Amino acid sequence: MLFQEEEGKVDKQRNISLDIIKVVMAYCVVLLHQSAFYMVHHSADEIEAPAIRFILENGLFRIAVPFFLVVSGYFFVKINNFSGFVKWCLRVGKLYVFWSLCYMLLCYYFNKFPAHWTDFIFGYMHLWYLLGTLLGGTLLWFMRKVTIRNLLLVAFLIYFLGLIIQEVSLCNFIKGPVGIYLSSTPVARNFFFFCFPIMSLGYAISKTNYDEKYHKNGIMLILALVLVACESYAQYIFVGYKSIDVMLMTPIAAALLFIYFKNMDITINSNYKLLVPLFSTAIYLGHWAVLLFLQDVDFFTQIIIVTILSLILVFLHRWVKFIL
Numbered sequence: 001m002l003f004q005e006e007e008g009k010v011d012k013q014r015n016i017s018l019d020i021i022k023v024v025m026a027y028c029v030v031l032l033h034q035s036a037f038y039m040v041h042h043s044a045d046e047i048e049a050p051a052i053r054f055i056l057e058n059g060l061f062r063i064a065v066p067f068f069l070v071v072s073g074y075f076f077v078k079i080n081n082f083s084g085f086v087k088w089c090l091r092v093g094k095l096y097v098f099w100s101l102c103y104m105l106l107c108y109y110f111n112k113f114p115a116h117w118t119d120f121i122f123g124y125m126h127l128w129y130l131l132g133t134l135l136g137g138t139l140l141w142f143m144r145k146v147t148i149r150n151l152l153l154v155a156f157l158i159y160f161l162g163l164i165i166q167e168v169s170l171c172n173f174i175k176g177p178v179g180i181y182l183s184s185t186p187v188a189r190n191f192f193f194f195c196f197p198i199m200s201l202g203y204a205i206s207k208t209n210y211d212e213k214y215h216k217n218g219i220m221l222i223l224a225l226v227l228v229a230c231e232s233y234a235q236y237i238f239v240g241y242k243s244i245d246v247m248l249m250t251p252i253a254a255a256l257l258f259i260y261f262k263n264m265d266i267t268i269n270s271n272y273k274l275l276v277p278l279f280s281t282a283i284y285l286g287h288w289a290v291l292l293f294l295q296d297v298d299f300f301t302q303i304i305i306v307t308i309l310s311l312i313l314v315f316l317h318r319w320v321k322f323i324l
Contacts, residue, residue, distance in 0.1 A: 017264035026283035059232025066254035073202025136195030155197035162193025224253035282310035
């Protein structure tokens with residue numbers, strides 16, 4: 001539900017091109033986290049083709065979350081009154097509270113990555129995205145009457161500041177307690193430095209109808225993906241095999257990817273309207289449990305189990321709406 005358009009009447013024929021790429025992006029998140037789990041037990045010297053792995057893990061796969069934020073920002077335009085905003089906040093908030101409690105209790109019971117109370121504030125593991133979207137969307141709501149030019153300018157400056165903070169921490173320019181604090185992931189990757197700016201980009205695309213004016217952007221999309229890979233490789237060469245979240249090119253690539261697939265025409269019968277839009281959300285929210293408790297299972301089996309679990313969650317959503 002988080003990644004799909006505002007609820008309303010559904011046509012008999014639904015264009016699922018955007019739903020398909022959302023599923024692909026959700027699996028990219030799974031692949032990213034699979035790699036992260038692997039790197040917990042291995043050093044960069046122990047893996048084959050570390051540069052290629054780094055470009056995928058800390059480059060191309062990193063487009064996924066900005067893509068979802070662009071989608072959220074784009075459809076945020078449809079929230080045109082306070083009651084609609086409150087409804088949106090409650091929907092995202094329920095997701096965050098429910099899944100946070102589920103993961104915290106599971107991890108506490110099985111003694112896997114035990115949660116601290118601060119995780120509820122910053123977001124436990126991958127659930128930071130839900131909290132970031134909620135708070136970033138709230139900030140966007142209060143800035144919705146700002147001109148698009150000024151909104152984009154503010155968003156870029158905030159995002160660029162977050163990027164600088166990340167690079168300063170990765171290069172260890174600042175030592176002591178301040179350096180340790182800056183190296184904490186939530187400092188640069190949070191609702192203010194990350195989610196709000198990218199949601200603002202999606203919001204601006206919708207308000208200016210940019211997706212309709214410049215929809216033939218295949219060459220630009222390919223160029224953006226190449227630049228993401230180049231930026232990632234530069235990080236690998238000059239900084240080393242260190243995980244990164246904030247990249248200069250990923251929001252641009254995510255926006256172009258969104259525009260490209262939004263303007264494709266792939267329709268299905270509305271009988272499948274429940275499965276397709278919710279599937280990406282189910283993958284994102286449920287995959288961490290599989291990776292967490294089945295770390296010794298091989299790569300492809302994990303993917304299969306994630307898929308099965310996601311289908312079960314979509315099925316359960318018929319009766320328990322707040323889980324997706």
